[in-house]
Amino acid sequence: MPANRQEGMDHQHYDWSPLPERPILRWPKNAPLALGALVILEHYEWEPPEGSYGLRSPSGGLIKFPTPDYVQLTHREYGHRVGIFRVLDMLDRHGVPATIAVDATTALQYPWLIEHCMQRGCELIGHGIAASQLITSKMSADEEIETIGSSLNILEQQTGLRPRGWLSPEGVESSRTPQLAASAGLSYLCDWPNDEQPYKMSTADGDLTALPLFLELDDEFALWTRRASLDSWERMIVAAGSKMHADGQQTGRLLMLTLRPWLTGQPFRIQALGNALRSLAALDPIFMATGSQIVDSFAENLSAS
Amino acid sequence: MDLPPNRIGYLPMVDRPIVSWPDGARVAFWVAPNVEHYEYLPPRDPRRNPWPRSPHPDVQGYAHRDYGNRVGFWRMLDVLDSYNVRCTASTNLAVFDHYPQIGKAMADRGWEIMSHGIYNTRYLSSLTESEEQEFYVDCIASLKRHTGQDLRGMLGPAVSNTVRTPDLMAEAGLTYHADWLHDDQPVPIKVQSGKLVSVPYSIELNDVPVFLQHHDPQDFVTMVKNQFDTLYEEGGQSGRVMALAIHPYLMGMPHRIDALDEMLDYVLGHADVWQPTASEIADHFIEHSYDHFVEHAAHISGEPNAC
Numbered sequence: 001m002p003a004n005r006q007e008g009m010d011h012q013h014y015d016w017s018p019l020p021e022r023p024i025l026r027w028p029k030n031a032p033l034a035l036g037a038l039v040i041l042e043h044y045e046w047e048p049p050e051g052s053y054g055l056r057s058p059s060g061g062l063i064k065f066p067t068p069d070y071v072q073l074t075h076r077e078y079g080h081r082v083g084i085f086r087v088l089d090m091l092d093r094h095g096v097p098a099t100i101a102v103d104a105t106t107a108l109q110y111p112w113l114i115e116h117c118m119q120r121g122c123e124l125i126g127h128g129i130a131a132s133q134l135i136t137s138k139m140s141a142d143e144e145i146e147t148i149g150s151s152l153n154i155l156e157q158q159t160g161l162r163p164r165g166w167l168s169p170e171g172v173e174s175s176r177t178p179q180l181a182a183s184a185g186l187s188y189l190c191d192w193p194n195d196e197q198p199y200k201m202s203t204a205d206g207d208l209t210a211l212p213l214f215l216e217l218d219d220e221f222a223l224w225t226r227r228a229s230l231d232s233w234e235r236m237i238v239a240a241g242s243k244m245h246a247d248g249q250q251t252g253r254l255l256m257l258t259l260r261p262w263l264t265g266q267p268f269r270i271q272a273l274g275n276a277l278r279s280l281a282a283l284d285p286i287f288m289a290t291g292s293q294i295v296d297s298f299a300e301n302l303s304a305s
Numbered sequence: 306m307d308l309p310p311n312r313i314g315y316l317p318m319v320d321r322p323i324v325s326w327p328d329g330a331r332v333a334f335w336v337a338p339n340v341e342h343y344e345y346l347p348p349r350d351p352r353r354n355p356w357p358r359s360p361h362p363d364v365q366g367y368a369h370r371d372y373g374n375r376v377g378f379w380r381m382l383d384v385l386d387s388y389n390v391r392c393t394a395s396t397n398l399a400v401f402d403h404y405p406q407i408g409k410a411m412a413d414r415g416w417e418i419m420s421h422g423i424y425n426t427r428y429l430s431s432l433t434e435s436e437e438q439e440f441y442v443d444c445i446a447s448l449k450r451h452t453g454q455d456l457r458g459m460l461g462p463a464v465s466n467t468v469r470t471p472d473l474m475a476e477a478g479l480t481y482h483a484d485w486l487h488d489d490q491p492v493p494i495k496v497q498s499g500k501l502v503s504v505p506y507s508i509e510l511n512d513v514p515v516f517l518q519h520h521d522p523q524d525f526v527t528m529v530k531n532q533f534d535t536l537y538e539e540g541g542q543s544g545r546v547m548a549l550a551i552h553p554y555l556m557g558m559p560h561r562i563d564a565l566d567e568m569l570d571y572v573l574g575h576a577d578v579w580q581p582t583a584s585e586i587a588d589h590f591i592e593h594s595y596d597h598f599v600e601h602a603a604h605i606s607g608e609p610n611a612c
Binding site: 061062065066068070071074075077078080081082085086109110112113116227229230231266267268269270271272 | 318430465466486487513519524531547
């Protein structure tokens with residue numbers, strides 16, 4: 001098949017937009033940097049349904065063991081039992097609001113935890129059914145519509161609030177996902193870690209805001225996949241945040257830190273997060289915000305320009 | 306929720322009964338040297354290949370671990386002795402047959418021997434129920450024969466297990482299982498008969514992933530100190546467990562041994578640290594906290610008997 005070498009993206013989800021050519025982005029109070037935390041509460045099923053698709057080697061545990069892989073499953077479970085509270089406490093201590101991606105299995109099976117997160121004032125966003133049931137192009141459109149719809153319905157049923165945001169399980173999408181997310185009434189999508197600002201996605205079923213996470217600072221990517229040391233992770237976060245705060249004098253920047261309670265919530269890791277947040281929180285002024293607050297501020301910028 | 310397959314009731318760390326250790330200790334710190342034998346020509350297991358690097362034998366992989374028994378163990382022992390550490394040795398029980406001097410060194414020091422199976426190259430994963438029952442009989446008898454000790458707990462051989470494992474362990478009279486990594490406190494594990502608890506082990510504060518993934522000894526020291534600091538602070542509210550998992554073939558290397566000294570010096574230099582064996586943690590928990598945990602998990606889930 002010959003390549004279609006025309007100007008712009010090789011897909012329809014958003015337009016090519018080099019940062020220097022964009023309108024100036026201003027966060028509230030002229031803060032150069034918006035800082036948020038995307039915390040992931042994901043559940044790995046003991047026995048995923050037949051035909052579901054999971055990552056070949058999901059993180060956590062040791063090597064891939066034959067079923068039952070107690071090591072991997074219980075390592076992940078640590079996040080729901082212990083790690084989440086350390087992570088939320090640390091975010092609170094430094095004034096960073098938590099936006100929590102919750103899959104439907106967690107929402108249904110950990111009602112105590114969902115209630116706890118709501119009481120703390122966290123924003124909950126959709127995150128599929130389970131980490132062991134990825135949304136991929138191997139799924140039919142109908143299955144994907146059902147997956148997105150039912151996971152949003154379950155979260156709404158468990159919290160009383162319709163989620164506005166979405167992160168696909170393990171950040172895996174089909175080529176239909178942005179359109180189906182818009183069609184499901186979602187406002188923002190966190191699957192594309194490709195920018196330092198939110199940007200507009202256009203689909204046949206309406207517009208979305210892309211809210212880019214910062215992949216290289218993502219705890220799993222840095223600490224598990226790349227095996228960076230904790231010192232290195234901490235330095236990367238502070239260096240990136242400080243540089244973006246400086247660059248943000250020109251046009252606002254965004255740092256969404258992705259955190260997994262089973263990973264960063266371990267006793268020996270939590271202080272590295274605390275150290276990094278202490279440095280970031282000293283950047284002044286800074287816009288500490290949830291996903292929705294960032295997206296709303298971005299929308300005000302668009303309507304003002 | 307119940308962690309599948311419904312053996313562990315959900316208990317959030319911030320809403321559960323207080324755990325009190327002896328003398329008001331904040332942290333129960335247990336040290337688990339893994340004393341292992343990996344076979345030169347292990348039986349084939351279709352589900353897991355212990356030596357995937359080459360057709361068997363893999364003499365490099367074999368010798369790397371064999372070094373631990375020939376040299377590393379003894380160097381590690383000197384450091385452990387200097388702090389009078391009461392170890393819980395995660396032991397492939399055939400070590401007692403193959404290497405009697407190692408067995409004697411552990412027995413002479415009164416270390417608790419935790420089963421780590423017979424060999425690190427023979428996994429539970431493919432065993433039938435009756436084969437797994439025979440496995441526990443073998444483990445219990447082997448330990449009794451060599452040391453006179455009653456076997457109290459297990460870290461599965463190479464952390465392998467079956468869905469039945471907790472039931473069969475309890476049936477065989479074991480008290481604790483170290484394969485569960487989901488908590489910083491012991492937790493009741495639902496079994497068909499008897500009582501079984503998890504004692505938190507670690508695959509993170511563990512020299513295998515740390516050193517095989519390119520971290521330096523000093524990184525490990527920092528991890529251990531940070532882990533301890535967090536648990537020690539939290540342990541002022543309710544007791545915590547900290548495990549240190551080490552392997553003679555890694556930690557006993559000349560370029561790493563000083564790190565072990567530094568870790569032990571730091572942790573054991575604090576007041577309010579209890580340095581028990583795994584069975585002492587399990588027994589204390591069962592006596593003082595087990596029932597409260599079961600009741601509270603039922604309360605959290607809104608269902609009776611949820612734990």
